Amino acid sequence: MGGGNFSPGFASILRRAIQAEARIVEPSDSILVQRWKSGDRQAFTLLFRRYQNGVFAFCARMLRDSAAAEDAAQETFLKAHQAIASLADGNAFRSWLFRIARNEVLMALRNHRTSALESAESVWSDDDPHRRAISEEQRTILQTVLDQLKAEYREAIVLREFQQLTYAEIAAATNSTESAVKSRIFKARTALASRIRTQFQ
Amino acid sequence: MTCETSRELLSALFDSELGHDDQSELFAHLGHCPACRDAFGELLALRSTFCSTEQLTAPASLERRVMTQLRRQESASILVTLRQWLMARFTVPAPVAVAAVLLLILGTLLLRPAARNGNGYVYVPVLPEVEVVSSPVINTPTHP
Numbered sequence: 001m002g003g004g005n006f007s008p009g010f011a012s013i014l015r016r017a018i019q020a021e022a023r024i025v026e027p028s029d030s031i032l033v034q035r036w037k038s039g040d041r042q043a044f045t046l047l048f049r050r051y052q053n054g055v056f057a058f059c060a061r062m063l064r065d066s067a068a069a070e071d072a073a074q075e076t077f078l079k080a081h082q083a084i085a086s087l088a089d090g091n092a093f094r095s096w097l098f099r100i101a102r103n104e105v106l107m108a109l110r111n112h113r114t115s116a117l118e119s120a121e122s123v124w125s126d127d128d129p130h131r132r133a134i135s136e137e138q139r140t141i142l143q144t145v146l147d148q149l150k151a152e153y154r155e156a157i158v159l160r161e162f163q164q165l166t167y168a169e170i171a172a173a174t175n176s177t178e179s180a181v182k183s184r185i186f187k188a189r190t191a192l193a194s195r196i197r198t199q200f201q
Numbered sequence: 202m203t204c205e206t207s208r209e210l211l212s213a214l215f216d217s218e219l220g221h222d223d224q225s226e227l228f229a230h231l232g233h234c235p236a237c238r239d240a241f242g243e244l245l246a247l248r249s250t251f252c253s254t255e256q257l258t259a260p261a262s263l264e265r266r267v268m269t270q271l272r273r274q275e276s277a278s279i280l281v282t283l284r285q286w287l288m289a290r291f292t293v294p295a296p297v298a299v300a301a302v303l304l305l306i307l308g309t310l311l312l313r314p315a316a317r318n319g320n321g322y323v324y325v326p327v328l329p330e331v332e333v334v335s336s337p338v339i340n341t342p343t344h345p
């Protein structure tokens with residue numbers, strides 16, 4: 001008897017639940033890239049908001065300077081906007097974006113005389129770790145030892161641990177191979193762990 | 202398996218980048234190597250250090266800067282596009298466009314099979330014969 005009353009109510013609950021679900025599920029990178037390519041400004045804004053912290057954090061951890069990181073992040077998004085038509089696979093957006101960010105970082109490092117990509121032997125960077133403007137409360141022992149890593153090790157471990165990129169994505173972003181990425185991450189971890197150990201002793 | 206190899210595999214395991222075969226080899230090694238088990242503990246500690254490290258967030262000014270810059274670039278590029286469009290419209294001479302269309306039509310007609318006569322296609326040689334050719338195809342269906 002109550003079935004007639006129940007089912008429209010249930011249907012509306014269901015409809016509302018589905019609508020709520022639709023609101024929660026965010027469009028994938030590749031869908032947004034598609035919309036962005038066809039001139040949808042909102043799609044660009046959504047992707048910008050999705051990745052601005054990641055790109056900024058990557059630049060900041062690489063450059064150790066908030067202002068330089070903001071400049072690099074801005075250039076990254078502007079260049080991405082100019083070049084989006086050249087991105088064939090929207091699923092590769094993340095690694096493509098970090099590749100642009102990395103180029104900006106390397107350019108900034110080069111301009112700062114301190115290219116940390118020189119001598120191949122050591123894991124540690126030769127440049128001065130005191131030139132940095134990231135605020136003190138954001139600094140930890142980890143960040144301090146991270147700062148001492150050479151750029152090629154730092155970028156790999158930062159993209160892995162803070163941005164959760166896969167080895168394949170890191171290889172694409174850093175113009176490298178998966179096995180090189182695997183080895184760099186391993187060496188970076190070994191070096192970080194040992195330095196953290198000595199800092200505590 | 203050497204300890205060096207085992208440590209590298211251990212690191213890959215932490216990133217879910219280790220295949221099944223490597224995994225079982227690694228676990229076999231860990232079973233009888235206390236040093237590598239210590240290394241595992243150290244990696245675990247390092248991972249939790251990364252997880253507890255504060256994520257850096259972009260300053261609010263970044264979005265403002267990017268969007269302002271984009272609007273500036275866009276209004277500049279709209280002007281460029283408009284100029285290109287106008288130039289394309291009014292500097293290509295009309296006879297060139299007409300000739301291109303005629304050439305296209307002619308090309309299609311020249312390659313069009315007109316009729317079968319046993320040894321292949323008969324091609325329409327020139328434009329004026331187009332009207333003549335289209336009817337024989339229909340009028341001579343039983344021609345051998």
Ligand SMILES: [Zn+2]
Pocket residue numbers: 203204205207230234236237
């Ligand atoms: Zn071992």
